Amino acid sequence: MSLFDKWLNRDKNKGQEESIPEESQLEEFVHDKTEEDIGFSEESYEIKESVEEEENPPEEEGQEESVKEKKAFFSKLVKGLAKTRNNIMDGIDNVLKSFNKIDEELYEELEETLIMADIGVNASIKIMNGLREKVKERKINEPAALKQLLIEEITEILSKGNRDLNIQEGPAVILVIGVNGVGKTTTIGKLAHLIKKENKKVLLAAADTFRAAAIEQLEIWGNRTGVDVIRHQENSDPGAVVFDAIQAAKARKIDVLICDTAGRLHNKKNLMEELRKIFKIINKEYPEARKEVLLVLDATTGQNALQQVKLFKEVTDISGIILTKLDGTAKGGIIIAINSEMDIPIKYIGVGEGIEDLRPFNPKEFAEALFTDEE
């Protein structure tokens, strides 16, 4: 009981520091804030007016000079991973510092840090075993050296398959799937923007006919990106929407057709069968097109994401994963668990709600970001 209380109190104090910003607070806090917080509030919500416009121009205000855009994009990437970094890292660096030699206790502490990042028990044990082997092989005694080894280990796990979108020399179809609320529609908006920038003709299919106003949401993204949307009425058959979209894509000589689908929990049999049918329609009606089936995962999701991947894989050929909401404090470690069991490449990560906030996934960068010191 006492321990529990202690922990609660400790965390309460910590929470205060983090969430109640006061100018009078310690320098330390102000420092932290400039590093992780400032970027976020503005960059994630470009739709509204930003206070520090000079630093972060809202993207919607037309296509600005590419230099400026590039800079904003880059700073976003850095900031996007900064807090991920800060969070895990605190743990890892403190742990490593407090040990003089590599022993079981240290391994155990490291394992805990991994579990805290949603990497999961099994994958964490696997990583730790790999780490132990490497330590033995290379005769390493310094705790500090473990960090690089961990990065290596995790990078290895995450370097699976081809991370490029299979859409070159189209036509191509991208089917976007996932459970409710992971950010499928938003991701499609960003993806359409990204592909359009490569001078490809993009078309969107509003096959989420279930959720209220999902079609309107996709249409707004269509307007933002200047991409047409094929739509039917709410509650109509999503298969029919996809069918029509394919015919339209053929007629209009579209390079990339992106299909939105309704969020569905993977344990709902009927909804999964519906998805299987949509997938079949694409294969049948558009055999010449290259296919991408992208599963969108929310970085805040815990171990259930494994289950999601497994069951979605039963009804479609998932070709890649997009990990969204990495701009929060969640670490998204679940992708490591997924990749330690299955060879599905992570293709993109989402780091905000703005149109530019989708970036290619880089395993080394991701692993490093998990454990690198913030200068």
Next chain:
Amino acid sequence: MAFESLSDKLQEVFKKLKGKGRLTEKDVNEALREVKLALLEADVNFKVVKSFINKIKERAVGHDVLESLTPGQQVIKIVNEELTELMGSTQSKLTFSNTPPTIYLMVGLQGSGKTTTSGKLAAQIKKMGKKPLLVACDVYRPAAIKQLQVVGSKVGVPVFSMGDATNPVDIAKAAVSYAKNNNHDLVIIDTAGRLHIDEELMNELYEIKEVTKPQEILLVVDAMTGQDAVNVAESFNEKLGIDGVILTKLDGDTRGGAALSVRAVTQKPIKYVGMGEKLEDLQPFHPDRMASRILGMGDVLSLIEKAQENFDQKKAQELEKKIRKMEFNFEDFLEQMQQVKKMGPLNQLIGMIPGMNMQKLGNVEISDKEIAHIEAIIQSMTLEERRNPEIINPSRKRRIAAGSGRDIQEVNRLIKQFEQMKKMMKQLSGMTKGKKGKFKLPFM
């Protein structure tokens, strides 16, 4: 990791303890390691798990091992009790303000299900005879207002909105005076999803709180959330002082450890759980049941409750006898299926059974449509065939297939599955005899 496996593991650990009257610290540690893994697999936050395990240890060490229970069960019992206590021992209801309108403020991360939940909540409150008003304060996400309007019209509750060009704080303020003038006694304010580390948007919520003085601030949390649930809940609670939590998407197969994490760091009750896509699918939260679910024990209590509501006690007893004696036939099967159907959609029920989940069931088909097919096949059998499935020969099978409009393979499969099920039931009913001391299901 289902209850069976946790239970089995604990049995394993305690096997060598047979004859011991007390649990030593080492015994308990070994057992608690299994509990710890189960909790971590369920996404309970690591720190919460750690302190929780320490608490259990205090209670379990030196504890008398009850005669009637195996030590493994003793530990599970303690764990379950402590979990339930931590979760809040009683069910917590929504409160209403003495001076209407009562205002509920819905907050949470993006995609947690605020808008859908607002609609569900409005529908429930309307059923209580109140006159709710939904307020669209999500001016950021494209089409969010439209979404609330659609949801509102589905449940027949008006939606107050001022477009997406007005400041949410002003919208909230205007909504409250609109409610007062139009005799709405309850206002549900739907807000935009936001990150807990987003200062600006968190301040906006704080301002909405200041101008509307809500009766309840409800944090909407996705049941699938992982370790980060503590950070989210803590930040929202520190900034706004939440009054309760609504856990969504619990109709998935997640074990929902986030519930425990959120509860542990905020000490605020979970008031409702979202259990499905339909607008009626919002249910009161039962702490004890959630505890079982997190441990992987299944929501046995809900199942029992549903069973009691719908089961004919006498028939159930007869059935139990038959299963024990292996006399269970297609007639009983049909009857049982019809009883089960009364309890609700099958996939919901399966999830409540300990140790059962979609993954485990594998190929066993369980959608309601397939149940209808099975019914058709059984109904195409003669009474004699139902009572003595052994007599069903190929010619009879062909007739049954033709009569039910299904193909012969399907008839074959059903008969085969039926035999398997008979065996499985025999085993299950053996369990309830207390040989291994496993769970007793109400209808077995």
